[in-house]
Amino acid sequence: MKQAYDTDPPDPARAASLDELTAQLRLLKAWAGDPSLGVITTRINRVRADAGLPAHESTRKSTVAGYFSPGRKRLDEDLFTAIVAALHPASGYPARWRAALRAVRQESTTAALFVDIRDHLPEVGTLVGRQAELAQITGWAARPDPQHGTVVAIEGMAGVGKTSLALAAARHLPAAGQPAVHRLYVDLRGVDAERGPVDVTAVLGEFLRLLGVRGDGVPAGPQARAEAYRRITRRQPVLVVLDNAPDEASVTALLPAGPHSLTLVTSRRQLPGLHRRIQLTGLDPADAVTLLRTIAGPGRVDAEPAAAAQLARLCGHLPLALAVSGAQLREHPELSLADHAEHRQELGPADEVEASLALSVRGLPPAVAATWRLLGISAVAGFTPAAAAALADTDPDTARRHLAELRQANLLQDGDPQRLHDVVRAFADSQARRLDPPSRRRAARHRLFEHYRHAAAAAMDLLAPQDHHPRPAGPPPGGDVVHTSPAEALAWLDRERPHLVAIIRQAVETGEPEHAWQLCLCLWRYFFAGRYIEQWLLTHEIALGAARAAGARGIEGQLLVSLGSAQASAGRAEAAIELYTAAATALREVGDRSNEARAVANLGTALLRLSRFAPARTRYLEAIDLFRELGDDAGLALQLGNLGGVAGICGDHPRAAAAFEESLAICRVVGAGYGEIRALIGLGSARRELGDQTGARQYLHAALQLSEAQGLRNEQAEALVELARLRVREGDPDEAVELSTQALDIARALGDPNLLGTASTWAAAAHCATGRPDVSVALLRDAIRLGTETANRLLVAYAYRELCRAATLTGDEAEADRCQDRARELSVELGVPVPWPSPAERCSDVRT
Incomplete structure (x- = not known):
């Protein structure tokens, strides 16, 4: 590629908005010699074709043109990076643009991390x-x-x-x-x-x-x-x-x-x-005095009606200011209303609410006032006694008393946990900045970070005992947060999730990034299980930036693995591949073979999602070697199962069965329940294709029972799909419809497009076998759409094959021919068999 002039290419990190980023992209186009949009589009499509993308899914020039225009609200990450690579494919350069796009998005979407929602x-x-x-x-x-x-x-x-x-x-x-x-x-x-x-x-x-x-x-x-x-x-x-x-x-x-x-x-x-x-405006003067009377006490207010009216006026008749002043009067019976009004007037033309807050805080015991100020500097929205104790460097009982006094002074709102009104929080923060030295504020935040790390690790120990969740050295500030059961641990995480992700952000912003990345690595499995994709991506991207800035290459690699899994869970396999590849490189550099094995294995699965079977098989074999070297039998068993899956897709069912049998044996020895279920599903599918219907039924029923018992809904749906395919093969399409309908219900609830497309395809085959091609057609159209959206071309091929059968039953020969041709075309492109006859062979003669 010929550059227009010998300078460094534009730096995307300078962009602070999408408009600025597209401006940098226009600069890059000029720097690269100003190739035409047609040339750029051709380069992109050539790379994508080499990666196996079919011609009908190629990028249009008009779409590429839009990425150079200002005013865009959204940019597709993969296409954006492909445009950059078409202009300057130097190693690592397109990845910098992807990171810049994520950073710009983060500026506008970081708020997603801190959603505080209640069901009451x-x-x-x-x-x-x-x-x-x-x-x-x-x-x-x-x-x-x-x-x-x-x-x-x-x-x-x-x-x-x-x-x-x-x-x-x-x-x-x-x-x-x-x-x-x-x-x-x-x-x-x-x-x-x-x-x-x-x-x-x-x-x-x-x-x-x-x-x-x-x-x-x-x-x-x-x-x-x-x-x-x-x-x-x-x-x-x-x-x-x-x-x-x-x-x-x-x-x-x-x-x-x-x-x-x-x-x-x-x-x-x-x-x-x-x-x-x-x-809404201030209260009527009479109602304002009534509010003072309600909070401060009727005797106090009735004894000084003129002073009460004056105080209400000085509070601007605003309920928050009146509530704070009334609470101070209630807590200080020696203070007359006239004195309070005079003190308030001495503050001059200050904001009515802020003036009332200043007087109220002035009447607090010094230790309670100090606790209140420290609450204001924290990123969390609500405070338990333990969290408050960590901030104030005291014990939970003392913190509980401080919170109670603050509630009595109307400086804290009721609830579990208790919260600061936004106006009160801003005032507390300003007072802390004025009265507390930076070292004291830093120490308070540090204790709070450690408190949450201890509590989160204790919760994850119960929810994911197979993982190691490191804690800071020493006892937890604020005391232990004890979780007596996995359910209680999960409830704590759900309740504290907004605070945990707020802590991750604040830890990076205040110069303690290790707390951010350790919390991320602790919580990733919780994010995965709950499908908290936005929080997962954004917290880890914040921590990743901090790890890179600190030169923590090993931590960077671990975060990249987790981010890859987040992207894969969101259905973005291309982005996941890029992240897993970078993770494997980083982890190999620092000698972290265990996490490198995870990265390589996950890379294989992402490649498999995109129907890239040969590269996926290579990665699985590489992961198997790593897990054998490490003596990690659970990891080895999972990768043997993945290798069996690739063999089955490619039509080598004897090899698939052998891999699944080895995986199953290891899982049963080491007690890897999830891996055992995966192996049983794969083995059931392989035995069915080898003609062993009895063995297939036994394995699949065992997988279904275990997945139901362990609450693994994805695996439950997969087992139901494979059983439905078996029942069609055995000549019981009615039961196949019932089984596949259950699988569809689960897939719809889970929202996984690949699972939903697979369930739709085989539910359609079952309906076709019962003579209901009309139902089948609708399901198969959905499956083709889902497979196309997720680049799962194997799913699309199977769906077209079944659509050919449905069209045959409805008498639409032209549509049947078209669908058969498309299925075979995809089969050739993918290099794997889409076998004929179909599992729905009993519904009609097979078209060949």
Whole structure:
């Protein structure tokens, strides 16, 4: 490639936004001699063809052209990197652009890490007045919109009581006869200057989990999540509180469907697109005094009515300021209202809420005030006594008393864990920066990081005992967090997940990256099991950047392995291949053979996902050698099973059976339950293809029983699919339909496109065998779409083969010929047999 001039190519790391990154891409095009878009497209398609991509899936010039235009909101990672490689394929250079794209995305989507969602409503503070507003909301709820039910926006300045009104209405309306099956609350953080608003896609994912969707069944994309949310809420009325909304767009995406749901939105901004709006201002003077009277005590306020009115006015009649002042009066009976008002006036023209906070903090015991300030510097949103103890360098009992005093002073909100109001948090942070030296703040954060690392490792020890979860040296700050069972450990992780990922970010930002990467390596299996893909990717990318900056090559390799698994779980096999390859290189350099073996094995599986069978087999053989060398029998058994899978796909069923038998024997000796199930499924499939129907049935039933007992839903679905194929072969298509329908239900719940496509293909074969080609055609169209989207060409080939059979039964000979030709064309391209006749051979004569 001829460069236009002898300078270094553009550095993508300079870009801080997508527009800046596309500007750098235009510079790279000029630097590379300004090749035409047609030349660039040809280079991309040549590389992809060499990798086995069929011609009909090649990239268009118009698509490539769009990547050089400003104003794009989204860039496909693989195509973006391919464009860079077409312009400058130097080793490592395209990977730098991929990393830059992820970094730019991270700036706008890091908020997804810190979603704090609850399936119950937070405690309501003291609500005084607002009867007219409550009546207005109740009236609107009686006249719902048929599309989204009742949607009410409550707008107003900080401290005016928006959240208290929304939560009071949320509690009042179900009692008034408004149905709600679920109650959901989320702080959208529209005014959080440090972290920014939360990511709506992440909120939808959490909402779906709280509405009963299994973690591994939550769809990956925003549109799929929104559709699932609307589908569920259309049949299940929900009550949703969207607190601190940043704008109308974020609200619109989270509106439930159907006429019976209720959504209450709070925002400091005006939301004119929402037609039912309440503009909240300070309380009426009489209601403001009543609120003081309720909190400080009627005797105190009634004795000094003029001073009470003056204090209410100085608080701007704002509920938050009044609540803080009232709590200070209650805790300090020696202080008269007149004195308090005078102190407040001495502060001058300060913000009403901040002035009240300053007076309240002034009345705290020094140790309690110090704890409060340290709460403000932490990235976590809520505080247990143990976490507070770690921050304050005290014991949990003392921290519990401090939290109680802060709650009494209305400086902490009720809940489990207890939380700081966003205004109070900002003030606490500013006071800590003013009063606490940097060394004290650093030490407090360090103790909190260690606290969470100890607690997370203890939880993962119960959930994944096969892994090693290192802890910091010494006893855990704040005391041990004891998990008595795996279920309790999982509940703790689910509850603390927003805090754990916030800690990862803060650890990097404050110069203690080892806590970030150790937490990532501890938690990856939890992210995997729960399908928390966004949090998995973003936390690990944050930690990866820190590891690279620190020159921690071994840690970098381990994080790359985990990131590859995250990309594979998201259906992005090309990205996974790049990450696993880089991981294997890094781990080989530092002599970490065990993790290198993991990287190589996972690389084989990613290649297999893309129907690259020969390279996958090579990687599996390499991994087998590594695991043998290490004496890791469990890892060896899994890779023997993977090798058997490749052999079966390529039609070498005797070799597949032998590999699965060796894998099964090892698994039963070492007690590797997951590997045993995988080997049983593979062995059942191989025995079926070898004509041993009895043996196949025994192995597959054993796999089904074990996967059900261990809750391995993916393996359960695979066993059901293989049993369905067996029953078609044995002449019982009705049972095959029943089995494949069960597999389809599981696959849909899990949301794995490869599993869903496979289940759809063999469910179609079963329906075809019962004489229902109409049902088969719909399933097979879905399978072809899914296989195409995930580049699983083998799945597409099998689906076309079955579609040929269905078309034959419907009398559409031209369609049958087309599908047969396409199936055989793919079979030749892949270099593997797509055997004829089909497993659905009993439904019609075989076309040859």
